Amino acid sequence: xxxxxxxxxxxxxxxxxxxxxxxxxxxxxxxxxxxxxxxxxxxxxxxxxxxxxxxxxxxxxxxxxxxxxxxxxxxxxxxxxxxxxxxxxxxxxxxxxxxxxxxxxxxxxxxxxxxxxxxxxxxxxxxxxxxxxxxxxxxxxxxxxxxxxxxxxxxxxxxxxxxxxxxxxxxxxxxxxxxxxxxxxxxxxxxxxxxxxxxxxxxxxxxxxxxxxxxxxxxxxxxxxxxxxxxxxxxxxxxxxxxxxxxxxxxxxxxxxxxxxxxxxxxxxxxxxxxxxxxxxxxxxxxxxxxxxxxxxxxxxxxxxxxxxxxxxxxxxxxxxxxxxxxxxxxxxxxxxxxxxxxxxxxxxxxxxxxxxxxxxxxxxxxxxxxxxxxxxxxxxxxxxxxxxxxxxxxxxxxxxx
Numbered sequence: 001x002x003x004x005x006x007x008x009x010x011x012x013x014x015x016x017x018x019x020x021x022x023x024x025x026x027x028x029x030x031x032x033x034x035x036x037x038x039x040x041x042x043x044x045x046x047x048x049x050x051x052x053x054x055x056x057x058x059x060x061x062x063x064x065x066x067x068x069x070x071x072x073x074x075x076x077x078x079x080x081x082x083x084x085x086x087x088x089x090x091x092x093x094x095x096x097x098x099x100x101x102x103x104x105x106x107x108x109x110x111x112x113x114x115x116x117x118x119x120x121x122x123x124x125x126x127x128x129x130x131x132x133x134x135x136x137x138x139x140x141x142x143x144x145x146x147x148x149x150x151x152x153x154x155x156x157x158x159x160x161x162x163x164x165x166x167x168x169x170x171x172x173x174x175x176x177x178x179x180x181x182x183x184x185x186x187x188x189x190x191x192x193x194x195x196x197x198x199x200x201x202x203x204x205x206x207x208x209x210x211x212x213x214x215x216x217x218x219x220x221x222x223x224x225x226x227x228x229x230x231x232x233x234x235x236x237x238x239x240x241x242x243x244x245x246x247x248x249x250x251x252x253x254x255x256x257x258x259x260x261x262x263x264x265x266x267x268x269x270x271x272x273x274x275x276x277x278x279x280x281x282x283x284x285x286x287x288x289x290x291x292x293x294x295x296x297x298x299x300x301x302x303x304x305x306x307x308x309x310x311x312x313x314x315x316x317x318x319x320x321x322x323x324x325x326x327x328x329x330x331x332x333x334x335x336x337x338x339x340x341x342x343x344x345x346x347x348x349x350x351x352x353x354x355x356x357x358x359x360x361x362x363x364x365x366x367x368x369x370x371x372x373x374x375x376x377x378x379x380x381x382x383x384x385x386x387x388x389x390x391x392x393x394x395x396x397x398x399x400x401x402x
Contacts, residue, residue: 031222031280031290048231049073053080056087056197058221062204063277065215065232075211079204083220086203089116090196092139092189101181102189109173109180117179119199119344120172120190126348127169130364134352135324139191140166145329147320152311154318160327167324198302198347201226205343217277217296218343223303223350226343227296230274280399284334284376284384290399291376291384294339294391302346304354305335323355330355332377334384339372339391349373358387365389 050063051073060083062076092098101110112120123136139148144163146153155163166187173182181190192199197220204218205226215229276295281303283291294301309320318329338349349371353361358375365373372390379385388396 031282051076051080053077053083055080055083056200056220058197058223060201060204060218060220062208063217064213067232072213072216075208075213076216079207079218082207083200083204086196086200089113090192090199092191092193098190098192105181106183106186106188109175109178109182111178111180114179115203117181119192119195120181121174121176122344123192123195123348124169124172124174126195126345126352129368130349130352130356132168132325133323133355134194134348135167135169136190136192136194137167137169137171137188138322138324139189139193140187141322141324141327142191142320144327145318145320145322146311147309150309152313152318154313164327167327194351195344195348197221198224198226198300198343198345201300201343215274220343224300224343224347225279225296225302226300226346227277227279228298230297231277232274276395278397281335281337281374281376291386292374292399293397294337294374295395295397299339299341300343300346301337301339302343302348302350303335303337304350305333321351321354325355332357334376334378336361336376337374339374341370345371358385362387362389 047066048063049066049069049072050061052059052061054060060080062079064072064076088096090096090098092102097113097116101112104110120136123134126134127136140163141160142148144155144159166185166189168185168188171183171185171188172190173184175181201218201220201224205216205228208216208218209228213228215232217225217227217231219225276297278293278295279301280290281292281294283289284305304321310317312318319331321330322328323330333354336350336353338346338353340346340349353364353373353375356364358377361373361375365371366389369390373388374391374396375387377385377387
């Protein structure tokens, strides 16, 4: 793999297209693979199968190649059922362990399920690592600006100051021995909206790998994506196995999915090829086009942008991503994409990078080599600026260069 450099690319940005971008309300910044085909041969050679489920106010999908598709599909369906269970555990929109935590933790420590406790610990770690740019307690600000009910409003300075008094993960008290959390601040509220979807994807991926599935891609709402292994394509009519570098393992079947992954090695009888999973990043002002593609193998990406949620007040546009340090909506970035080992980290860092802006996000990745970023911002002379770090030239493929 080539060195992971930082870089900057400029793209044409017609002024007319900016208005179109601002008026666009339903386009995602990430484009995931789409399972389409035009012939039976194409279906056999390179098509993706997928299962889909609605959860967490978006659509989750798991993609995989056709070999043993029925058997893998059964596992994938169970993995997405797990996502629904996690939503019930993490939601703050109805009665749940999280709403109980918010109601009780200012009065006494509250014990949390172990994996959610570790997730909250990771969120707190990222809060400190990003200099408070990611904050799980910033939901009060989102409410204050009217985005919880999608009815935008502009709070005055006094109200923002009052809201900021109830924001700050530094007010969380963790007890690792008992796995409890308490609040130092009575108005504090935890909201996993910036990290919970990624956690659900990580848990679903763990479920898949525990059942012997090595090659798949999961996305949630096209803003969070995790890839495992590679995308395989068969080049003969009846392949009998899937190649994995110099050795071969039996593809999962319905009979062995609930046991350890098959380990019997045998010569490969079919010509197959593999490539990294490719995920497209939309051009911010020409939303029908991709500006770049990211190649993913055993990593996750999260993307944050305000194209979906915003409102206008007195001619000014306000996006839904609020800087938890100032209480003001963020400006200056079209989209922020984070590359990380886990989907939870990628989700949280995408928000943090959007808050930080391009220059500070790149500096962050230079200091934390396990993470990468792709930042798309307004540039000079009516162009779009792309900054990136922690992703090699092979992994980041520019789709539009003019």
